[in-house]
Amino acid sequence: MILAGIDHRPESEDVAVVADHQVIIRVKTALDDIDKVEIRYADMYLWQEGTPMQTTTMRQDLATQSNQYWSLHVTVPTNRLIYGFRITDRAGKTVGYGDDGFFDDTTDNWTVAGHYFHLPYLHVSDAELPPAWVKQTVWYQIFPERFANGNPQNDPATVAPWGSGPVNRDSFYGGDLQGITAHLDDLQDLGVNGLYLCPIFTSPSNHKYDTVDHFEIDPHFGTKADFKALVDGAHARGMRVMLDAVFNHFGAESPQWLDVVANGQQSRFADWFHVHGWPVGRDSQTGRLNYETFATGAEMPKVNTQNPAVQDYLISVTKYWIEQFGIDAWRFDVADEVDHGFWRRLCGELRAVKPDVYLLGEAWHSSQALVGNGQFNAVMNYPLTTPITALFNHTLSPATYVGKTNLQLSQYRWPNQQVMFNALDTHDTPRLLTTLHGDLAATRAALALLIMLPGSPCLYYGTEVALAGGADPDNRRCMDWQPDATEAAMRDFVKTLIAFRKQHADCLENGTISWQTTATSVTLIRQSARTTLTAHFNLG
């Protein structure tokens, strides 16, 4: 038996509280090594008073490249559980595994309390269960400057003709909030029921990730009345609205940073940033900046989110747009580079204001430390979606694709997994069609696989009309409002997929996951009590 492959952590992603008194417990073993895993469990106090342990065989669950997971849904009437695993390998050898490691599978050993893992007391509040609406949501990401120009009056001075190219870093095309509102019926027809808007606050750039004023709509995008009309129009159509907040850094033109530049250490915002020398700037010898920034440029000074005054300000921003406009969700840019202490405070205060708010962190990697633990419901799930394009580009074999996908599907508790933000492309990546070298069939297949996976899928605007585009800024081309027949066919396909997702909501949100692979195919099976859905992808 490969003991080295056996692992379980109490009160971690290995113990997912899914509802009051309901947990999914799992344990990891080496792949192709173990024949059976049983769990023995009881309420500790009742057991000490004579109630016997219950023994149940665990279900063989997902397998990664190296390990096999086993899981079981357990009801915990008293909210308390101690449990240990009895593991049998393929040769019939058994071992006990618990809190103090491995022990011989003897009757005596199973009477020792110290051998058992503990679920000391299940408080469902600690599960921080995500709002239910998110797993029923198909998102649509809009880059507002490029979606639709609803009001030429508010266009920037240097506006290029809609759809003209090439798209440059400093291009403006005049897209705005009124343009989005004008197309809400189209989006409702497509079937999406969540809008994720890239930043809309005052900023000099077209992408607006360099915020100047978090309390104002950028004038080129419109007014607060326009935003109110957009949110109300979305809500009237059963769509949720998510805004994008950039709290890791401010724009260099923000009044706070300008004040620091002007007044140095005397600025009342001097401790709003991470400044190591005065005046702020580059060392003339080394060329190094004497303040922290996003990445390595000078334009986005990093915010000191450990400063309570900064925390107060940023939290007031997020509350303002919830309380005044009724938005449903916040996406936080570069969330992984901001301190966890700040996120815990912000997320706690927002949930007090709006219990069913969806809080999403941007990250590009496995981020268990950001999910739960008083923080986000979910992160942007690039590690799950990147292998999908690799699979259809034939740079990952079917078996490796499944192993890597199952690894990602094991990173978070199941209730969080159900609301992970799954996007095949965004404003930060090349477009799906371009990543797949223009292959429309592969694009359709990738979208179908996305829809079949657990999580909250998101379409990047234009995907439904086969919009192409390479890396930033080419991935931010204007929306094509005059699709040709091929593009219109793609829209029909996407609409059908979304309808399929909704038709089989229970199975696709909650069903078990299993896979079959050959050298040239992947089959994904989702199964719920009443439904089995099988998707077969031919890669030959």
Place this chain on the structure above:
Amino acid sequence: MILAGIDHRPESEDVAVVADHQVIIRVKTALDDIDKVEIRYADMYLWQEGTPMQTTTMRQDLATQSNQYWSLHVTVPTNRLIYGFRITDRAGKTVGYGDDGFFDDTTDNWTVAGHYFHLPYLHVSDAELPPAWVKQTVWYQIFPERFANGNPQNDPATVAPWGSGPVNRDSFYGGDLQGITAHLDDLQDLGVNGLYLCPIFTSPSNHKYDTVDHFEIDPHFGTKADFKALVDGAHARGMRVMLDAVFNHFGAESPQWLDVVANGQQSRFADWFHVHGWPVGRDSQTGRLNYETFATGAEMPKVNTQNPAVQDYLISVTKYWIEQFGIDAWRFDVADEVDHGFWRRLCGELRAVKPDVYLLGEAWHSSQALVGNGQFNAVMNYPLTTPITALFNHTLSPATYVGKTNLQLSQYRWPNQQVMFNALDTHDTPRLLTTLHGDLAATRAALALLIMLPGSPCLYYGTEVALAGGADPDNRRCMDWQPDATEAAMRDFVKTLIAFRKQHADCLENGTISWQTTATSVTLIRQSARTTLTAHFNLG
């Protein structure tokens, strides 16, 4: 290569921030399988601009029953790191391991950002580094009713002669705060520099874990003036003081619970507990209680710590004794059965009041979810200390002892490991000497091993005079103030041990840990830059 044994989690106990810009990174492999682990790391943004990866070989660290840890202390100048592991097995085969699992060790693969783990941004505040004084502290646990009777005037009515037996559940002997204060010189002479007092607040019992009034000293223990004198006297001698708070449940005689009993649903404390039916009591048919309690008895109703009013009250209790009396630390009883959301709020508010407060949770099992993450500095570390007595009782082999101990030494980040509360016995266990069947030599050896391990060691009152005692209540015998020669010799030994601990503070707090075993011996080696300490335990 046993891939199944390889594991690393970013932003977990596998990445311990030990100071600003300083981290210890570790990875786990199968035991006796791997020859070398290299880590490749860089700042992601600098790497993308051309700075090459740095490659360093990791140190072979602790080994459990099944796995080998490898670790490295890394300086992170820019606070950001991406990193991957290149692992070579004993046959010379290599593999890459990172955020998306395993990959072939090719030059191309090491250029793929998605293969690397992320330390997105090191905020030292998130490390929640414990106060430095704790790792320099040797604690002394006092059960106040049994330590010394400093004032016969405040004795309970039914007081038994000091030292008479047997000790019953309802025995009273008259111990009090003045008794402790009167013996501070003795304790200083012994060398301890931290006092942990079991509960001292109003309560009808001798143990006082069934609190009636958290704002009052029990009259049998004395007055607030007595407590002030105790704290001031301890501080004058360089000793810290830790109090014990029972927030999982209240005593049945607490005014809050009595109000619920009297007024039912109309009580203003009705939602201070977890009541499922009215009036509170036992179902006449099933005999089941209709409210949650500690364990299964009726006398300790479980507190609803999710109720903000309850949180306010309990937090005000903890602040009161810090602000009015200057105590240094809180130990929280049954901490593992209280919700994490409450602990995060309480710990955050206490650290705002007293940044160097030591916050300790009671737990009897591995409790990563309680340590850090906005919560405790440490937990009571029974899983580390229980194997010590098993070793000297010959119920664990030396090799198994070391494997299980190393598992526990790997459960928490190193800064937390250094302040874990390591007690060989407490008011909740049989006394050390009795667990070791009266073997004085084994008792001395176990204490020596305790002193050699990282953590904050604690002696239970009377251990220094070889006090015996079985399970509760026999483990709470009166302190023996007239030791015979054998007992006095034990005191000399303990005093020598504590002096040794202080003399070699740097090495014993910070030094590396390694072990050698034979079938009949365990050798523990602690090593710092300038000191090597070797302890050899003969078990033959």
